Amino acid sequence: MWELLARSLEASTVFLFAALGELVSQRAGTLNVGLEGLMLFGGTVAFIAARLTASYPAGLAAALAVGAVLGASHGFFSITLRGDQVVSGMGLWILSFGLTTYLGSPYTGPLGLPRMATLFGLSPFVYAGVALVVVSAVVLFRTGAGLAIRSVGENPLAAEASGIPVAATRYLCVIWGGLLAALAGAVYTLSYNPVWTYNFLMGWGFVSLALVFFSMWNPWILLAGASLFGLMWQLSLSPELVLPGVLSRYVWRTVPFAVTIPILVVISTPWFRSRWGLARPEALGRPYPAD
Amino acid sequence: MVGRYQITLQARQARSASSAALAALLAIVLALALASVLFVSSGSGVLAGYRVVFSYAFFNPHGAVATLHRAVYLLLCTYAFLLPLRAGLWNIGLPGQVYAGALAAFGVPAVLGMSREAAPGWPPGAVIGLMILAAAAAGAAVGSVAGVLRARLQVNEILVTMMLNSILFWLVSFMIKEGGPLMGATAEGESFTLPLLLRAPLAGGIPVTAALAAAGAVLIDPLLARTALGYRIRAFGENPQAARYGGISPLALSLLVFAAGGATAGLAGYHTFAAIPGVYKIPGNYGFYGDLSFYGLITALIARGSALAAVPIAVLLSGLSLGARFAQGMLRLPFGVDYALLGLLMMTFVASHILDRFRVVWRRTPAGVLQPAPGDSRG
Numbered sequence: 001m002w003e004l005l006a007r008s009l010e011a012s013t014v015f016l017f018a019a020l021g022e023l024v025s026q027r028a029g030t031l032n033v034g035l036e037g038l039m040l041f042g043g044t045v046a047f048i049a050a051r052l053t054a055s056y057p058a059g060l061a062a063a064l065a066v067g068a069v070l071g072a073s074h075g076f077f078s079i080t081l082r083g084d085q086v087v088s089g090m091g092l093w094i095l096s097f098g099l100t101t102y103l104g105s106p107y108t109g110p111l112g113l114p115r116m117a118t119l120f121g122l123s124p125f126v127y128a129g130v131a132l133v134v135v136s137a138v139v140l141f142r143t144g145a146g147l148a149i150r151s152v153g154e155n156p157l158a159a160e161a162s163g164i165p166v167a168a169t170r171y172l173c174v175i176w177g178g179l180l181a182a183l184a185g186a187v188y189t190l191s192y193n194p195v196w197t198y199n200f201l202m203g204w205g206f207v208s209l210a211l212v213f214f215s216m217w218n219p220w221i222l223l224a225g226a227s228l229f230g231l232m233w234q235l236s237l238s239p240e241l242v243l244p245g246v247l248s249r250y251v252w253r254t255v256p257f258a259v260t261i262p263i264l265v266v267i268s269t270p271w272f273r274s275r276w277g278l279a280r281p282e283a284l285g286r287p288y289p290a291d
Numbered sequence: 292m293v294g295r296y297q298i299t300l301q302a303r304q305a306r307s308a309s310s311a312a313l314a315a316l317l318a319i320v321l322a323l324a325l326a327s328v329l330f331v332s333s334g335s336g337v338l339a340g341y342r343v344v345f346s347y348a349f350f351n352p353h354g355a356v357a358t359l360h361r362a363v364y365l366l367l368c369t370y371a372f373l374l375p376l377r378a379g380l381w382n383i384g385l386p387g388q389v390y391a392g393a394l395a396a397f398g399v400p401a402v403l404g405m406s407r408e409a410a411p412g413w414p415p416g417a418v419i420g421l422m423i424l425a426a427a428a429a430g431a432a433v434g435s436v437a438g439v440l441r442a443r444l445q446v447n448e449i450l451v452t453m454m455l456n457s458i459l460f461w462l463v464s465f466m467i468k469e470g471g472p473l474m475g476a477t478a479e480g481e482s483f484t485l486p487l488l489l490r491a492p493l494a495g496g497i498p499v500t501a502a503l504a505a506a507g508a509v510l511i512d513p514l515l516a517r518t519a520l521g522y523r524i525r526a527f528g529e530n531p532q533a534a535r536y537g538g539i540s541p542l543a544l545s546l547l548v549f550a551a552g553g554a555t556a557g558l559a560g561y562h563t564f565a566a567i568p569g570v571y572k573i574p575g576n577y578g579f580y581g582d583l584s585f586y587g588l589i590t591a592l593i594a595r596g597s598a599l600a601a602v603p604i605a606v607l608l609s610g611l612s613l614g615a616r617f618a619q620g621m622l623r624l625p626f627g628v629d630y631a632l633l634g635l636l637m638m639t640f641v642a643s644h645i646l647d648r649f650r651v652v653w654r655r656t657p658a659g660v661l662q663p664a665p666g667d668s669r670g
Contacts, residue, residue: 033449081645086381086449091641094585098634102329102627198627199582202460206453213447250465257454261436264451268444 004234004241006122007192012230013129014039014188018208019215019222020129020136021180025071027140027217028173029153029283032074033089035181036205037096042067042182043189044100047196048107056116056190063186064179070096071178075171082287093205101198111194125187130223132180137219149173153281156288166288184208203257210260214267216279232256297654310647315593315600318643319607322635326615329631335622347617348610354617356496360567361609362602364580366504367559368587369594369601370511371430371552375438375448377515377596378548379528384437384452385588386581387459388430388553392560393573394459394466395429396422397473397482400489407476409488418489423561430557431550433459438549442542448549460578467573475572482564482573491566498566503558511598524548559584582630586612589636593643608636 022035032038042063050059070092077088119127140146148169151159156166188204189196207229215222232255235242239252266272323341330340347354368385375382382388399422400406409415433455440446466473467482475483491498515521527534527544535541563580564573586608594601615628 077641077645081649083641083645083648087644088641090381090383090449090588091637094589094637095634097582097585098627098630098632098637102625102631102634105626108626198630203453203457206450206457210450210454213450248465248469248471250461250468250471253461253464254458257457260454261440261451264446265440265444268440268446 001241002121004238005231008231008234009126009227010123010187010192010230011233012226013123013125014184014192014204015208015211015229015233016129016133016184016223016226017125017187018181018184018205019211019226020132020219021177021184022209022212023215023217023219023222024136024140024149025173025177026212026284027153027281028149028170029156029281029286029288030075030078030170030174030177031085031089031285032071032092032174032177032181033086033209034074034092034096034205035089035209036201036203037089037093038067038070038178038181039185039188039205039208040100040199040201041070041096041185043185043200044104044196045182046186047111047189047194048104050113050190051107051111054113056113059190060183060186063182067178067180067182068175069178070182071175072171074178075174078287079167079170079174082289085285085287097199104196105198107196108198109195111190111196113194115194116191123187123191125191129226133219133223140219150281153283156283170288181205181208207256207260210264214263216267216276217281218279229256232259311595312600314643314647315595315604317646318593318636318639319604321639321642322632323611325635325639326628326632329624329628330618330622333622333624335624340618340622343618343621344611344614346614348614354610354613357613358606358610359497359501360562361583361613362606363498363501363504364559364563364583365587365590365605365609366507366601367500367555367562368584369590369605370507370587370598371434371554371556371559371584372588373511373591373594373596373598373601374524374552374555375545375548376591377528378524378544379531380438380441380545380548381449382434382437382452382549382552382556383449383585383588384434384455384553385556385559385584386578387452387456388433388556389560389563389581389584390459390463390577391429391433391553392426392557393564393577394463394473394560395425395557396561396565397485397573399425400485401473401483405486405489406473406483408486415488419491422489422565423558426557426561426565427554428557430560431554434549434551434553434556435546438546439542441549442545456581460581463573463577467577468575473573480575485565485571490568490571491561493568496568498562498568500558500562500566503555503562507555508598508602520547556584559587582633583612586633589633589640592640593636 018035018039022032025032045066046059046063049062050056074088074092077083078085148164152164152166152169160166211222211225214225236252236255327337330337348358349355371385371388372382403413404410437448437451440451441448465471468480473482475481491500515524523539523544527539564570590601590604590608594604611632612629615632619628
């Protein structure tokens with residue numbers, strides 16, 4: 001049971017890193033629906049770099065570098081060129097899906113390095129993830145920088161009038177989102193499941209994106225949501241631990257996705273929106289200045 | 292600044308059809324230019340690489356027929372993405388709807404007890420008709436989920452369709468593997484093979500589904516441009532608020548485009564698994580065909596939402612993706628050249644989208660404005 005819990009927490013960390021970066025990016029008004037692509041790219045590059053150099057830090061550094069570049073390119077399209085953020089995000093996703101399949105295929109198979117050291121039986125990324133939640137919550141809700149990020153995402157015109165550089169703030173946040181998404185991919189391929197296969201994520205990025213919406217853009221709720229989905233994901237992989245012999249393993253694999261849809265429906269109802277829906281950044285997905 | 296020239300990006304006020312066509316062409320040519328790096332990195336020449344791709348895809352008798360079959364598949368997927376896109380909605384649930392269509396199509400003979408041979412009492416033509424209808428209906432049903440949720444509750448259709456893709460992906464595994472209801476007799480992780488009499492009729496080696504793709508190419512553009520329904524779809528896509536004031540029901544419209552899109556994706560599922568000679572089953576690597584459906588998404592985007600313009604693009608991309616897979620084997624390239632091309636096409640589409648929205652302006656700066664640089668005797 002401890003094994004299941006430890007694996008669940010590590011799975012949660014993958015969701016958490018990706019969603020936390022996207023949460024900050026969305027708080028500043030930029031939506032990146034291509035989160036899965038950034039994770040795929042980060043994970044693939046980290047895997048290749050770690051395997052070639054036999055070094056985990058090199059893998060992580062490579063992932064962060066590619067995450068920053070992809071985040072900045074999404075920023076260039078959506079902030080500087082004021083393009084449609086969905087087009088850019090979809091572009092990043094399909095670009096990453098296609099290229100990582102090609103780039104990673106010669107490395108298909110296990111990483112071949114000794115497993116990363118654990119701390120009290122858990123991956124160090126689990127602790128880093130929780131620490132990042134604390135830092136994100138403090139920065140977003142208790143500091144001037146957080147106020148600037150939130151105001152840029154709520155009302156960029158007013159933010160600019162009060163002297164906040166809208167474009168620079170959005171760039172920083174979208175690059176931060178790219179960094180954390182790539183890191184999430186790296187945690188997957190270096191620690192959670194260090195075996196490269198084509199399209200290894202199969203929906204983790206989209207579930208992470210949904211988690212941002214579930215979280216009401218609050219890092220603490222996000223931590224709870226990511227933990228729940230981590231556990232659910234792990235159970236869907238090994239249902240025999242809880243319900244041996246009930247339903248096909250393939251049916252269990254649909255559970256995290258099948259649960260996501262009703263949750264999306266509930267948080268979209270007028271009843272829910274009128275009570276808790278106000279946290280949605282008002283200017284999310286809208287270019288600034290508007291056309 | 293470059294020398295005495297200042298380069299700026301200016302938003303275009305109006306975009307002509309010729310500039311859209313040019314941007315589409317540029318996207319494809321640029322993607323091919325970038326893909327040539329793959330050939331160079333493998334040690335084979337660029338021209339030699341493309342010669343292999345094009346000669347297999349368009350001039351080899353076996354390859355050309357395969358290109359045609361794939362083009363029908365891509366076109367049906369293109370319409371599935373294009374119809375919601377014209378209403379401003381993103382249907383990225385193509386793989387899920389394709390899988391749903393395939394499951395429903397194979398479900399018909401399974402339910403009728405005809406998975407080994409056509410049973411007496413059921414005319415094969417009627418069963419084939421039922422299979423086609425079931426595929427369209429299943430695709431439409433899956434698509435409608437996203438359509439209804441989007442219209443009623445503003446639930447993000449990208450997330451819903453992606454979740455449905457994953458759900459349907461695993462459901463196919465459940466149905467065709469490890470004792471699933473559609474599993475083949477040899478239990479090799481694939482569905483049963485359709486009996487001879489239940490295979491889609493062919494005309495000159497081309498299945499009947501090609502007629503559906505051709506009908507879409509001819510009918511969809513006039514439907515969108517010249518009918519009241521088409522006007523409503525476009526109005527909704529361009530300004531949903533204004534469309535609502537104009538009496539257009541978001542629920543009906545969103546449901547309609549997603550159901551119609553889902554139906555064509557379902558037909559694509561029927562086509563690729565139940566109508567192409569040599570297939571006639573849902574293979575274990577069915578996920579590849581789901582991935583391939585994203586070529587339909589790119590085709591619709593590059594064709595700027597025109598079904599007719601999508602035809603040459605779909606044929607070209609079908610040939611390229613098939614030829615790339617062939618070249619991969621011939622030139623010993625790593626797996627996934629066709630996937631890399633998909634990614635590069637998406638990237639160059641986004642780049643061409645920018646160029647189409649903006650134009651690059653080169654402006655010569657008057658000589659007097661420039662400050663003479665130190666040591667510059669011309670100043």
